Amino acid sequence: MSISIRIQVPMIQSNPVIDCTLDRHAHILPGCDHGSDSLETSLRQVAMAKAVGITTICATPHFYPHKETVASFLTRRQYAYDELRGSLTDDDPRVILGAEVLICEGMEHLDGLHSLCREGTDELLLEMPFYRWTESMWDTIYTLHEMEDITLIIAHADRYPPKDIERLIQEGISLQVNVECILKLLSRKRCLSWIKKGYAAYLGSDIHMLGKGYRDWEKCKKLLTRCLSQQKG
Numbered sequence: 001m002s003i004s005i006r007i008q009v010p011m012i013q014s015n016p017v018i019d020c021t022l023d024r025h026a027h028i029l030p031g032c033d034h035g036s037d038s039l040e041t042s043l044r045q046v047a048m049a050k051a052v053g054i055t056t057i058c059a060t061p062h063f064y065p066h067k068e069t070v071a072s073f074l075t076r077r078q079y080a081y082d083e084l085r086g087s088l089t090d091d092d093p094r095v096i097l098g099a100e101v102l103i104c105e106g107m108e109h110l111d112g113l114h115s116l117c118r119e120g121t122d123e124l125l126l127e128m129p130f131y132r133w134t135e136s137m138w139d140t141i142y143t144l145h146e147m148e149d150i151t152l153i154i155a156h157a158d159r160y161p162p163k164d165i166e167r168l169i170q171e172g173i174s175l176q177v178n179v180e181c182i183l184k185l186l187s188r189k190r191c192l193s194w195i196k197k198g199y200a201a202y203l204g205s206d207i208h209m210l211g212k213g214y215r216d217w218e219k220c221k222k223l224l225t226r227c228l229s230q231q232k233g
């Protein structure tokens with residue numbers, strides 16, 4: 001009988017940095033999901049991002065594995081991206097491709113899983129459900145986390161129960177946080193603590209249509225600058 005023991009090592013970076021010029025989570029591809037209903041909306045979103053100093057936007061349309069294949073998603077995403085790219089200028093933020101992938105059991109076997117990662121990386125932005133996470137979901141997380149060609153990033157970690165996030169941190173799994181969580185007093189302390197300890201690697205607007213994501217970005221940037229510089233001092 002073999003017994004496997006999971007060794008838990010919290011991830012700690014000595015120099016926590018969060019890049020405020022990168023929007024790691026955004027729904028800006030026209031017609032690709034409910035994030036943008038038209039090219040006009042997408043261009044307004046890009047203009048808002050540019051105005052707050054974002055130089056790279058990772059477009060992360062929703063991918064629901066129970067609804068479509070990876071191949072079909074990639075075709076739709078490319079079509080929407082081409083439409084947007086044709087209207088961007090050299091002065092606009094660079095738009096790169098990714099996906100917000102909803103967890104499903106057995107997804108480690110999905111054909112083309114790696115092509116859902118952020119362009120040029122092995123980072124997979126994983127969305128969890130807003131109901132209780134089952135143990136089989138945890139098994140899927142562990143399996144994905146152990147895959148050599150996948151680095152898990154948990155989307156908008158601020159929206160999930162703290163005890164689940166603590167468990168992810170113990171596993172050394174990186175978090176992405178939305179700007180709104182740093183502005184809200186109720187969640188600020190928790191999110192700042194993740195950033196300071198290096199657990200939250202990425203900031204995202206999670207922009208849908210002309211929502212608050214980019215309006216909050218500037219305030220969030222100032223708050224982060226102040227808090228992280230206090231930590232160094």
Ligand SMILES: [Fe+2]
Pocket residue numbers: 025027100206
């Ligand atoms: Fe999202």
